[in-house]
Amino acid sequence: MFDLALTGFLAAFLLLGVRRPFLWVLAYLYVDIVSPQRISYGLLTTVPISLITFCLALFGWFFLDKKEGTRLNFRQGLILVLLVYCGLTTTGADFPEFAQYKWSWVWKALVFAMFLPLTLRTRLRLEAAALVMVLSVATIIIGGAIKTLFTGGGYGELHLLVNDNTGLFEGSIISCVAVAIIPLVLWLNRHGTIFPPDAKVKLFTAALVFACLLIPVGTQARTGLVCAVLLAVLMLRSVKNKALYLLLLPLGAILAMPLLPSSFTNRMDTIENHESDESASTRVAVWKWTIGYAADHPLGGGFDSYRSNKITVQTRKADTNAQGNVNSVVVDETEDRARAFHSAYFEMLGEQGWPGLMLWLVLQITGLFQLESVIRRLRRHTDEASRSDAALATALQQAHLCYLAGSLFVGIAYQPFIYMLIGLQIGLVEQVRRRLRPARKVHEPIGGAPATGPAPATA
């Protein structure tokens, strides 16, 4: 029954695309995030739906969509260069089989990131893409949050939709993404036109934001807490009533503390004292190894090059008495091999070398600057469209900064969801550029008066 409903939903979505081909792009976003083929047991597991929706999206845009005003953004060029570079390192990878497997999904994420902005020609399309992304991730988040409320969750114990610790179903990744989408959820709540703001939308938004914040608690991923703290600081810039926000934020944190499970607070304590935690100590050891590896392989070792590492990790645990005095320090030494990078930055360095890391960093940083430029450009504009665009730019910037903070501790350099966010960013930047360009021309003063629109009333 469940399979039938899921298959019916997807079939209906694709059928609707016959009338509006852009729905095929939305269908691909949905399929790539929710992975219905992984949560289903029947027909969908046997059909390559990701490939089908990808081809339909491409077909719809190429043959049925308008393309006037479309132009490539600098960042799409950067993604293309990164794609080619990743392809080159894959051919000479240290572990060709593993590299081929990773390449099989990375190229799709990169190609789609280049393609998505081309389809985002209208403001409604941008909103629709953001909405589908949020609702698709919410499919994973809502279930995880309810389980957290009932069971308290646990590190590696919270099962999200499928019992598969990869992609968005992995605790640290979903924690980072759950926090990163909060600004988008809030933007949709305030500026959405598909679901215009009303009491029901506000209620759903509040519930979803709460669910997003519960995910780091349920997964007990330290990454989530880091992202949440960063977002709390970043939102200071965008909230209307800063004084009230500054008052409520610590109050909320104080009220939430006693409700948090002790296993969560214990794990968060290891952020400060990473030497007592093997997982954190291993990361530091892998990062040191990666720097040495990059010195030997400056052009990168291809995907999954971490498999050649062999590290020794020392953990120190202090045994304290009731007064807090240290009785003894237990030093433990463990050997480990083939440990993943656990950081997007080191993932890029180890796999793509210095050129790959630089390309990736430029891609991220230029995005932040482009969005900042949109915010500043629209700052003095009072029309609804500009205010909405400026708010979206702020939301996407906050989401991206959360990602950049979260990716310090998780290997999500090629996470498809993040490339979709990048696609949205490029789409917004290009749309604002197109929208303002003709306006500038028509406002060029001719004889001291605005070129179009009624002359200001003087009498």
Add this chain to the structure above:
Amino acid sequence: MVDYFAIAVTHFLLVIAAIRLLNRADLDRADVAPGTALHGAHRKLRVPAGQPHPAGSSVSGPLHPQKRR
């Protein structure tokens, strides 16, 4: 059970969104063309009477009749 609930809620909203998008003309109409119906910024622009449009604003079509006075 919890997962089914989450799937039901979000997929219901996705269906509603898709149906609403089908009926929106501005889904496919580029908002770059000035003066089109989609170019709705002028409808909500708050320009004080007697003031020119802010430089670089997206407004390019005629103002709302009320604002024209």
